[in-house]
Amino acid sequence: MSGFSVTEPTPRSKRIAATLVTLYAVITMIPLLWIFITGFKSPADAIAYPPKVMFEPTLEGYVNLFTTRTRQTQEYLDANPPDTWYEEIVRQYDMTVVGPSKFGERFFNSVIIGFGSTFLSVFLGTLAAYAFSRFRIPFADDLLFFILSTRMMPPVAVAIPIFLMYRQLGLSDTHLGMILLYTGVNISLAVWLLKGFIDEIPREYEEAALIDGYTRFQAFYKVVLPQAATGIASTAIFCLIFAWNEYAFAVLLTSATAQTAPPFIPTIIGVGGLDWPAVAAGATLFLLPVMIFTILLRKHLLRGITFGAVRK
Amino acid sequence: MAEIIIKDVRKQFDDFVAVRESSFTVDDGDFFMLLGPSGCGKTTTLRMIAGLELPTSGQIFLDGEEISQRPPSQRDIAFVFQMFALYPHMNVRKNISYPLVSQGMRRADVRKKVSEVAGILGIEDLLDQPVGGLSGGDRQRVALGRAIVREPKAFMMDEPLGALDAEFREHMSLELRALHDRMGATTVYVTHDQLEAMQMGDKIVVMNNAVVEQFGTPREIYDMPASLFVADFIGSPSMNFLDFDGAVEAGSSVASLGGVEAAIPEMRESASGKLVLGVRPEHLRLSDSGTLRGEVLATEYLGTTQILTIQTPQGELKARVASDQVVQIGEVTGLDIESHTVTLFERDSGRALRSALNEGVLSRG
Numbered sequence: 028m029s030g031f032s033v034t035e036p037t038p039r040s041k042r043i044a045a046t047l048v049t050l051y052a053v054i055t056m057i058p059l060l061w062i063f064i065t066g067f068k069s070p071a072d073a074i075a076y077p078p079k080v081m082f083e084p085t086l087e088g089y090v091n092l093f094t095t096r097t098r099q100t101q102e103y104l105d106a107n108p109p110d111t112w113y114e115e116i117v118r119q120y121d122m123t124v125v126g127p128s129k130f131g132e133r134f135f136n137s138v139i140i141g142f143g144s145t146f147l148s149v150f151l152g153t154l155a156a157y158a159f160s161r162f163r164i165p166f167a168d169d170l171l172f173f174i175l176s177t178r179m180m181p182p183v184a185v186a187i188p189i190f191l192m193y194r195q196l197g198l199s200d201t202h203l204g205m206i207l208l209y210t211g212v213n214i215s216l217a218v219w220l221l222k223g224f225i226d227e228i229p230r231e232y233e234e235a236a237l238i239d240g241y242t243r244f245q246a247f248y249k250v251v252l253p254q255a256a257t258g259i260a261s262t263a264i265f266c267l268i269f270a271w272n273e274y275a276f277a278v279l280l281t282s283a284t285a286q287t288a289p290p291f292i293p294t295i296i297g298v299g300g301l302d303w304p305a306v307a308a309g310a311t312l313f314l315l316p317v318m319i320f321t322i323l324l325r326k327h328l329l330r331g332i333t334f335g336a337v338r339k
Numbered sequence: 340m341a342e343i344i345i346k347d348v349r350k351q352f353d354d355f356v357a358v359r360e361s362s363f364t365v366d367d368g369d370f371f372m373l374l375g376p377s378g379c380g381k382t383t384t385l386r387m388i389a390g391l392e393l394p395t396s397g398q399i400f401l402d403g404e405e406i407s408q409r410p411p412s413q414r415d416i417a418f419v420f421q422m423f424a425l426y427p428h429m430n431v432r433k434n435i436s437y438p439l440v441s442q443g444m445r446r447a448d449v450r451k452k453v454s455e456v457a458g459i460l461g462i463e464d465l466l467d468q469p470v471g472g473l474s475g476g477d478r479q480r481v482a483l484g485r486a487i488v489r490e491p492k493a494f495m496m497d498e499p500l501g502a503l504d505a506e507f508r509e510h511m512s513l514e515l516r517a518l519h520d521r522m523g524a525t526t527v528y529v530t531h532d533q534l535e536a537m538q539m540g541d542k543i544v545v546m547n548n549a550v551v552e553q554f555g556t557p558r559e560i561y562d563m564p565a566s567l568f569v570a571d572f573i574g575s576p577s578m579n580f581l582d583f584d585g586a587v588e589a590g591s592s593v594a595s596l597g598g599v600e601a602a603i604p605e606m607r608e609s610a611s612g613k614l615v616l617g618v619r620p621e622h623l624r625l626s627d628s629g630t631l632r633g634e635v636l637a638t639e640y641l642g643t644t645q646i647l648t649i650q651t652p653q654g655e656l657k658a659r660v661a662s663d664q665v666v667q668i669g670e671v672t673g674l675d676i677e678s679h680t681v682t683l684f685e686r687d688s689g690r691a692l693r694s695a696l697n698e699g700v701l702s703r704g
Contacts, residue, residue, distance in 0.1 A: 235420060237390070238418040239412075239437050241412060245441075250426060254427065
């Protein structure tokens, strides 16, 4: 029997920890799983009681999500047999597809606004954080506090002034307006997070690059940026999650042109009864980009969270 | 290769003066040490030569050209950092080739040059490894490689051995000195370790509180300190200081310390008031006829020598004597001072008084 280690957890406590974490993950995953499953149910199955776990999957929800439909007379339906797989699904309810829904457009708006504002926040945040970290800026502490103070109340608290301002400036219901707004909210987070990361990068790296014959900007670009990749990635994830999920301003400031997916998805319910599968399908698709983005940057994110905790 | 002239250079950060008007010259091919306690301005001075800080005033000449306000990329000076500062996202080869890439050198030439440098430093096997896994010594070699690969006019080294284990430091310092002798490159080396400075340097500048205290060869600095600070900072155990109130005349070669007459080198200037007589521990001899008498408080055995702590009416002294000399604690003994090695200082200014011993050295600086 070997002696036990004081710092290493024992196999038994490792097993217990693993079980607890798995359990927690399962519990938090169930709602997501349920949304995912509901997307493939028929409307009847979706509201069945007791809830159905076993059911016949159908793409009805997805078809309803992406199309607008209208009820037709029997003569019309008989005269025009269904020519596509989605038309066939719709025909069960004596309906025909008359065109695409707004979902694709709204989803695309979300992508432009979400990624656009994330890029802008991280871009500006990195430059500002670098400046705060490396240069002697007068009143740097006050400025940093001022930047942070924009997050000291819920952004919605200033919804009315922003609404009026945007109307004056012609930014209401524009992509640019939403990108600027989300950037404005995210930039303080980005500056603070990134400043922490850049502070951790020893100045000597840049100085070495300066000595090696590079300009200050080249040193920043070639030496600091690769070192800050972890911080930039985790900051980008946080910014994207906020911009992607933001609901209140999206409802208030966007309608016909720049509406994003979050205010749109609930409106699906109203189109022809409580269409839960379509809502679930919308929610599932809505989750995907953030999920993919996070998975792509996961390696950085994990390192990012523990960054600075232990000096190597 | 080049001569570096520092002329009245001053550096101020807001209200804090890091370096006060300092001047010295680094001759072509010198291995030049900037020595001093932490915060004395030696690193700032080094960084000003390299261009990482711009002096508030004063001039720096490299090879006759005034460079004090130029960016580092236009100075042709290499810098070795204490923490090595190897680019962590690049392997050894890329790290070493980085300065050449910035000059736009052709890839084939870069490769050739890098393997040549790797050969000099004995790191050919490491070229394709990431720098993360290297030992301290190997990192140091890579950092040196990055510095020598572009054949700069001068090298700046900021405590390059500070991050290494004591055992390895010795080895690396020999390697560094050998490398310098082989290339003959002007090198400015910052350290707070007086042993390192004595061991490796051709010339030493001792700095304290933002000013240059003394500038000279290791021998001059050790034997003829220009100030109390230098005398105290260099040598271990440091120089003994015997305070006395009195006067010495130019031309006299005797000082009176609280009733005891001590022989000193012939003075070249007169002084009076609070004075200090400085004598190195190895220049004290146990002697029954000695005029200075005291009680042995402690002995430290160091192998070939031993350090005795002796309480005299004039003050506590440390003496370095051969270890085979039998000395009992509590014993009262007489001490002889090797008079030609003694330096007198003014207590308040800390300045060394000119005498036959140090005349040549002090008048220069």
